[in-house]
Amino acid sequence: MSRCQDFREDLTAWAEGQLPARQHERVSEHVTHCPHCGAEANRLRSAIAWQQHALRAVASLDGVDPLALSARLRRELTAAANDKAPAWSLRDVWGTMLGRLALAGAAVSVAAVVLLLAIGPGMVLMPLGLEAPPPAVTQQTDFFKDYPLIERLDVLEHFDTVESVPLDDDSASQHG
Amino acid sequence: MQRNFGSAGAFPEASVPLNAEADPDVQLMLAVQRGDRSAFERLFEKHVRAVVGFAAQFVGTRARAEELAQDVFLQIYRTRARYVPSARFTTWLYRMVTNACLSEVRRADHRYHVQAGDHLEQHGVDDPGSIPEVATRSSEDALLSQETLSRLRVVLADLPPQQRAALLLARLEGLSYDEVATALACSVSAVKSLIHRATVTLRDRMQEEQN
Numbered sequence: 001m002s003r004c005q006d007f008r009e010d011l012t013a014w015a016e017g018q019l020p021a022r023q024h025e026r027v028s029e030h031v032t033h034c035p036h037c038g039a040e041a042n043r044l045r046s047a048i049a050w051q052q053h054a055l056r057a058v059a060s061l062d063g064v065d066p067l068a069l070s071a072r073l074r075r076e077l078t079a080a081a082n083d084k085a086p087a088w089s090l091r092d093v094w095g096t097m098l099g100r101l102a103l104a105g106a107a108v109s110v111a112a113v114v115l116l117l118a119i120g121p122g123m124v125l126m127p128l129g130l131e132a133p134p135p136a137v138t139q140q141t142d143f144f145k146d147y148p149l150i151e152r153l154d155v156l157e158h159f160d161t162v163e164s165v166p167l168d169d170d171s172a173s174q175h176g
Numbered sequence: 177m178q179r180n181f182g183s184a185g186a187f188p189e190a191s192v193p194l195n196a197e198a199d200p201d202v203q204l205m206l207a208v209q210r211g212d213r214s215a216f217e218r219l220f221e222k223h224v225r226a227v228v229g230f231a232a233q234f235v236g237t238r239a240r241a242e243e244l245a246q247d248v249f250l251q252i253y254r255t256r257a258r259y260v261p262s263a264r265f266t267t268w269l270y271r272m273v274t275n276a277c278l279s280e281v282r283r284a285d286h287r288y289h290v291q292a293g294d295h296l297e298q299h300g301v302d303d304p305g306s307i308p309e310v311a312t313r314s315s316e317d318a319l320l321s322q323e324t325l326s327r328l329r330v331v332l333a334d335l336p337p338q339q340r341a342a343l344l345l346a347r348l349e350g351l352s353y354d355e356v357a358t359a360l361a362c363s364v365s366a367v368k369s370l371i372h373r374a375t376v377t378l379r380d381r382m383q384e385e386q387n
Binding site (some may be wrong): 009010011012013016018043044047048051052053054055056057058059060061064066067069070072073074076077080 | 217220221224225226228229230232233238242245246249250253254320324325328329332343344346347348352353368369371372375376378379
């Protein structure tokens with residue numbers, strides 16, 4: 001009896017031809033010689049055939065319209081494509097960063113040009129030593145000995161921290 | 177006494193790897209992967225009816241089964257780039273469908289008991305006294321009474337979801353035990369046990385009902 005139990009769970013797979021060949025042969029041999037398992041195998045075969053047939057009928061549904069469902073799916077796909085966030089790749093991110101940096105650089109350049117045109121190039125270039133002072137300054141050096149300081153104060157006149165400019169007592173008393 | 181049960185066409189001992197690319201549906205799926213939307217629509221139209229019929233055995237209503245089928249095909253389209261043709265398309269498809277069905281059953285702790293109300297919802301029949309018509313594919317199907325089919329639905333719904341899935345994949349979709357194992361992500365040995373138990377339960381319960 002215990003031998004029959006060993007084969008019992010294989011009977012359905014055997015009846016459906018789903019066992020490996022060697023195992024199939026072993027079950028065939030047992031079923032051929034065991035009336036109990038032979039009868040059970042026959043009942044299973046009948047059940048399998050009936051179930052195949054009946055389950056098809058159970059699962060077949062009237063009115064499933066693939067075209068209608070396909071249209072719905074198409075709408076979903078289109079909506080999904082519209083909602084979909086852009087797929088970010090490292091290359092895209094890098095490209096975008098470079099683009100933004102270039103844009104920022106261009107904006108700064110334009111702002112600098114506008115500033116230069118508004119205040120005059122000398123206001124910026126002279127304190128930086130990039131533009132020569134007026135001829136009078138170079139000709140009357142004693143009179144204009146504090147010219148660099150005056151230029152610097154002129155540039156900084158709009159700042160609140162003028163006192164941070166390094167002034168020695170002499171130059172401060174002269175201007176005062 | 178010796179009986180001749182005949183050979184049922186056993187599988188070879190060493191399973192031969194399936195040439196998945198010979199499957200025309202795999203070719204269609206590869207075309208989908210290359211961006212061919214019409215190939216996707218052909219796959220959908222070819223399989224959606226069977227998928228809805230399968231899913232309805234888990235989710236109870238046809239409307240929900242149709243939604244689930246659409247979700248699965250949407251998922252297939254979205255993940256097409258990752259598709260690798262390692263099995264028949266049907267095996268791959270039903271793996272996704274089965275996962276979706278079992279998730280639905282688990283998520284909602286769904287117990288699908290076929291009752292008159294469910295039938296009415298499935299078939300859109302307003303008269304509660306009427307028995308909904310089930311599509312018949314052949315004259316053989318006509319031999320199955322509506323009462324028998326209703327009982328079968330109830331018994332099927334009472335099967336544990338894994339057994340139900342294995343049974344339907346094998347009997348309804350014609351998947352081999354190997355393919356069912358792939359679809360359910362379990363061993364062939366487990367599939368053998370699941371299908372055997374489901375077959376016996378279904379047979380015995382139907383006999384009890386008849387008696």
